[in-house]
Amino acid sequence: MSTNHNDVLLDVQDLKVHFKLHGGLFGQKQTGTVKAVDGVSFQVRRGETLGLVGESGCGKSTTGLGVLRMVEPTAGKVTLDGIDITALNSAALRKARRRMQMVYQDPFGALDPRMRVLDIIGEPLLIHKMFKDKKDYKAQVHDLLERVGLNPNMADRYPHQFSGGQRQRIGIARALAARPELIICDEPVSALDVSIQAQVINLLEDIQEEFGLTYLFIAHDLAVVRHICDRIMVMYLGHVVEVTDRDALYENPQHPYTQALMSAIPIPDPEEEAKRGFDRSLQGEVPSPLNPPSGCPFHPRCRFAHDACKTQKPRLMETDTGHQVACHLYDPAASDINAGDVMEDNLVRAG
Ligand SMILES: Nc1ncnc2c1ncn2[C@@H]1O[C@H](COP(=O)(O)OP(=O)(O)OP(=O)(O)O)[C@@H](O)[C@H]1O
Numbered sequence: 001m002s003t004n005h006n007d008v009l010l011d012v013q014d015l016k017v018h019f020k021l022h023g024g025l026f027g028q029k030q031t032g033t034v035k036a037v038d039g040v041s042f043q044v045r046r047g048e049t050l051g052l053v054g055e056s057g058c059g060k061s062t063t064g065l066g067v068l069r070m071v072e073p074t075a076g077k078v079t080l081d082g083i084d085i086t087a088l089n090s091a092a093l094r095k096a097r098r099r100m101q102m103v104y105q106d107p108f109g110a111l112d113p114r115m116r117v118l119d120i121i122g123e124p125l126l127i128h129k130m131f132k133d134k135k136d137y138k139a140q141v142h143d144l145l146e147r148v149g150l151n152p153n154m155a156d157r158y159p160h161q162f163s164g165g166q167r168q169r170i171g172i173a174r175a176l177a178a179r180p181e182l183i184i185c186d187e188p189v190s191a192l193d194v195s196i197q198a199q200v201i202n203l204l205e206d207i208q209e210e211f212g213l214t215y216l217f218i219a220h221d222l223a224v225v226r227h228i229c230d231r232i233m234v235m236y237l238g239h240v241v242e243v244t245d246r247d248a249l250y251e252n253p254q255h256p257y258t259q260a261l262m263s264a265i266p267i268p269d270p271e272e273e274a275k276r277g278f279d280r281s282l283q284g285e286v287p288s289p290l291n292p293p294s295g296c297p298f299h300p301r302c303r304f305a306h307d308a309c310k311t312q313k314p315r316l317m318e319t320d321t322g323h324q325v326a327c328h329l330y331d332p333a334a335s336d337i338n339a340g341d342v343m344e345d346n347l348v349r350a351g
C-alpha cells in the first residue's frame with residue numbers, strides 16, 4: 001500500500017459541480033442551484049489510497065462522478081497522468097475512461113439484472129476491444145472471477161443469484177476488467193453486512209497491490225477508512241475542510257468538523273472512552289447546499305465560530321507539512337480569532 005507514490009496520478013483543481021433545479025409547469029423555470037461540489041482541489045499519488053469522508057450529502061459521490069465526467073463539471077480541471085480529462089471530446093473521454101473505473105455503493109442497483117455475469121464483467125473488454133476472440137473473452141472473465149474469489153463457472157448466472165458480498169465482488173471484477181490505474185470506490189462496503197465488509201476491504205487491498213492500483217476511497221465515517229487509506233480528505237458541504245496523512249488526521253484532527261467526526265467513532269473499551277474526556281459530537285443537520293451558509297460553511301454548527309467565520313470563507317492552508325485545513329482558527333491572517341479554545345480542548349484530550 002505505502003510504496004513510492006510521489007508522482008501524481010490524479011490532479012483535481014477547483015472542481016465545481018452545480019446542479020440547476022427546474023420548476024414550473026413544464027420545468028423550464030430555473031428555481032435554484034445545488035452547489036454539490038464547490039471548488040474542490042486535491043491530488044492522488046500513484047499507488048496511494050486517498051480517503052474521502054464526510055456526512056451524507058456533502059458531495060462525495062458527486063466529486064467522484066465529476067472526476068470521471070459521469071456528471072459534467074461546472075468548472076475546474078481534472079488531470080489524469082497529465083491528460084486534461086475536462087478538455088476531452090466524447091470519443092477521447094471514452095478511451096480515457098478505461099484508465100479510471102468506479103465501484104459503487106449499492107451492489108444491488110449497480111448491476112444490470114438482465115445481464116449475465118459474463119457480460120457484466122466482460123462489457124469493459126468489449127467497449128475497449130481488449131480481447132482476441134470469444135475464447136479469450138471468456139478466459140479473461142473467468143480469470144477475473146477467480147481473482148475476486150468467485151467460482152468461474154458462475155459466469156452464466158444473473159446478479160439476483162448472488163449475495164450482496166458476491167455482487168460487490170462482481171462489481172470489483174468489472175472495474176478491474178479494463179486494467180484501470182485509478183478506481184473510485186464509492187462506499188463499497190457500506191451496504192454490506194459487517195461480517196462481509198472486512199473480506200471486501202481485504203480483496204480491494206490485495207488487488208491494489210497486485211495491479212498497482214490507485215484508489216479514491218469514499219466513506220461517510222472515519223472508522224472504515226482508517227485501515228485502508230494513506231491520506232484522508234474531509235469534505236463538508238461541497239468543500240474540502242481538511243486533508244492530511246492518515247495518522248496525522250487521527251492523532252491531531254484540526255478542523256472542528258473533523259474533530260466532531262472523530263468523536264463519533266466509538267471506542268470499544270469503556271475506560272478508554274471515559275478518558276477521551278471531550279464531546280465534540282455534531283449538533284444539527286448539514287445545511288442544504290441549495291442555500292449554503294455564508295462565510296465558512298461549517299460555522300452554524302461550529303462551537304468556535306467567530307464573527308469572521310460568518311462572513312469570510314476560510315482558505316485551505318498548510319498548518320503542518322502535508323496537513324491542510326480550511327479554518328480561520330489556524331489562519332494567522334485572521335488574527336482577531338482566538339485559537340486558545342482549541343488549544344485548551346486539545347490539552348483536555350491529551351490529558
Ligand atoms: N443530479 C442531481 N440533481 C440535483 N441535486 C443533486 C444531484 N445529485 C446530487 N445532488 C445533491 O448534491 C448534494 C451532494 O450529493 P452527493 O450524492 O454527492 O453526496 P454524498 O456525500 O455522496 O452523500 P451520501 O453519503 O448520502 O452518498 C446533495 O445535496 C444531493 O441532494
Ligand SMILES: [Mg+2]
Binds near residue numbers: 060061062186
Ligand atoms: Mg454518496
